[in-house]
Amino acid sequence: MFRRLPEATGAPIPFTFDGREMVGRRGDTVAAALLAAGISVCRTMAVSGAPRGPYCMMGVCFDCLVTIDGAANRQGCLVLLVEGMRIKTQAGAPQAQAEEGAT
Amino acid sequence: MKTIAAIEAFADRYDLAIVGAGPAGLAAASLAVAHGVDVVVLDENASPGGQIYRAVTSTPMTRREILGEDYWRGVELVQEFSGSASSYAPSTTVWNVARGLDGDSLGRDFEIGVSLRGKARLLRAKEVILATGAQERPFPIPGWTLPGVMTAGAAQIALKSSGLVPDGHLVLAGTGPLLYLVAAQLIEAGASIRALLDTTPRANWMSALTATPGFLASPYLAKGLALLRMVHRRLDVVGGITALRAEGQKRLNRVAFERAGRRTELDCDLLLLHQGIVPSINLSNAIGCAHDWDDVQLAFRPQVDAWFASTVQGVAIAGDSAGIAGGESAAARGRIAALGAAFRLERIGAGQRDRDAAPLRAELALLARGRRFLDVFHRPAKAFRVPSDDATLVCRCEEVSAKTIRETVMLGACGPNQMKAFTRCGMGPCQGRLCGLTVTEMITDARAVSPAEVGYYRLRPPVKPVTLAEIAALPQTADAEKAVAR
Numbered sequence A: 001m002f003r004r005l006p007e008a009t010g011a012p013i014p015f016t017f018d019g020r021e022m023v024g025r026r027g028d029t030v031a032a033a034l035l036a037a038g039i040s041v042c043r044t045m046a047v048s049g050a051p052r053g054p055y056c057m058m059g060v061c062f063d064c065l066v067t068i069d070g071a072a073n074r075q076g077c078l079v080l081l082v083e084g085m086r087i088k089t090q091a092g093a094p095q096a097q098a099e100e101g102a103t
Numbered sequence B: 001m002k003t004i005a006a007i008e009a010f011a012d013r014y015d016l017a018i019v020g021a022g023p024a025g026l027a028a029a030s031l032a033v034a035h036g037v038d039v040v041v042l043d044e045n046a047s048p049g050g051q052i053y054r055a056v057t058s059t060p061m062t063r064r065e066i067l068g069e070d071y072w073r074g075v076e077l078v079q080e081f082s083g084s085a086s087s088y089a090p091s092t093t094v095w096n097v098a099r100g101l102d103g104d105s106l107g108r109d110f111e112i113g114v115s116l117r118g119k120a121r122l123l124r125a126k127e128v129i130l131a132t133g134a135q136e137r138p139f140p141i142p143g144w145t146l147p148g149v150m151t152a153g154a155a156q157i158a159l160k161s162s163g164l165v166p167d168g169h170l171v172l173a174g175t176g177p178l179l180y181l182v183a184a185q186l187i188e189a190g191a192s193i194r195a196l197l198d199t200t201p202r203a204n205w206m207s208a209l210t211a212t213p214g215f216l217a218s219p220y221l222a223k224g225l226a227l228l229r230m231v232h233r234r235l236d237v238v239g240g241i242t243a244l245r246a247e248g249q250k251r252l253n254r255v256a257f258e259r260a261g262r263r264t265e266l267d268c269d270l271l272l273l274h275q276g277i278v279p280s281i282n283l284s285n286a287i288g289c290a291h292d293w294d295d296v297q298l299a300f301r302p303q304v305d306a307w308f309a310s311t312v313q314g315v316a317i318a319g320d321s322a323g324i325a326g327g328e329s330a331a332a333r334g335r336i337a338a339l340g341a342a343f344r345l346e347r348i349g350a351g352q353r354d355r356d357a358a359p360l361r362a363e364l365a366l367l368a369r370g371r372r373f374l375d376v377f378h379r380p381a382k383a384f385r386v387p388s389d390d391a392t393l394v395c396r397c398e399e400v401s402a403k404t405i406r407e408t409v410m411l412g413a414c415g416p417n418q419m420k421a422f423t424r425c426g427m428g429p430c431q432g433r434l435c436g437l438t439v440t441e442m443i444t445d446a447r448a449v450s451p452a453e454v455g456y457y458r459l460r461p462p463v464k465p466v467t468l469a470e471i472a473a474l475p476q477t478a479d480a481e482k483a484v485a486r
């Protein structure tokens, strides 16, 4: 869905997504690194089970929610990628509701 | 500039807290600090610039022509800020701003709930400037939640911060200056765009020209025309689109559109939607600032005075969050708001405040010329604001359909807050950011009243999700508990 321009030569940053090894670049957010790696789905919805992927890339939509190093509900588009991050698809929302504060 | 990298590094108290490090926030901080104000800038992004100047000092993009000179103008603002004595907290989320009540230990200070790297803290400030900017208007069409559908702004962010360009079959759709700017940037960056589906209503041309003859004298005219010409020359622009539909099972693989009553389909891997930007008002709404409906920009914006002070004493709102006026105006507005705050903090007198503001006001007046043309010309069609297709999801988070919203109005939900209670729309993590305007306009439409009368969600803190673990780890003073439990 996305490719990286040749001038984007930031240092490579290895991470895993659902156990698969991938490489992003310095300066990537988690969501950008996933898009660059060809991942377009990072969460599923509680009610319908529908897949979702990053929509706004600026913290508005929450469709980039993923689990990072065991912490659920992280907004992938706001978190900078760090070497060795273990990122996982976030399934459903029951857990999300228990974890989040009042709405 | 003093960068705050850990929650412990914050001071307990600042004179002025600025939320947002876009042009308004950066300009406000640099000027306030110069007048001896102790400032902290709180920003969600990892580097300063906001959305318009996103990653301007860290972008991997080296060919300047791809993003254009308007983008690089941000370097100066960021450098001025970096050289200032302001504190700067990147990657920091503000989830609450609350005013102390007379009699409690806060006095008249504000208490600001922030999170940084999974840890929360409550800070105090005497004055607050909200420079939260804008977000893209909701674009509720069938299939807009499918993976593979993103906003044009999202693609621009991926390009600016990571040097990513769309690959495969790409279609852009909608209206507004940013749509054409992103198209031009993606073309320059080497993306191949199958088509740009322009949803600008044909009638907008006439209403814009007759309503705003001043546009001929506007600084936007030459720039806008050059952009339009470039895009029209280099790609297939299909105008007069009256309906759009994103199709696919688990992800997008087709976009269908209607034009002059005829339906056409295009294979498509990535669909970028955009129909203008609207002020980000979640924080000002939760603080209790009064807002008005803007019938031209079709959005709510906070009431502000000549110093961009809101109706809540001590809270000013600058930049696009005070009504869309663009990045250059945002910086001037930020500086005016900073002068207002420096005056209230007794760092400058009224004479100096007024003198220093005069050239900024002149600049704003110049930049405002022709703005109305853009607003009227790019006013999105009702068909794309009030979905007629029953299955279209209005609330993405709670998956509430247009049908449910319409039926609930019939059952007697006469405002957005009742709608929320009946259907859960607006109760997900995005807190109405992507359904609020749609819900207001759908109720308006069904009840044949004005959006001003229908109003918007009444938002409550926290305005961004904060985990129970973070709240539990806060220092448990009585005031702290109140701020969270309000």
Ligand code: FES
Pocket: A031, A053, A054, A055, A056, A057, A058, A059, A060, A061, A062, A063, A064, A065, A075, A076, A077, A078
């Ligand atoms: S992609 Fe929208 S919040 Fe992250």
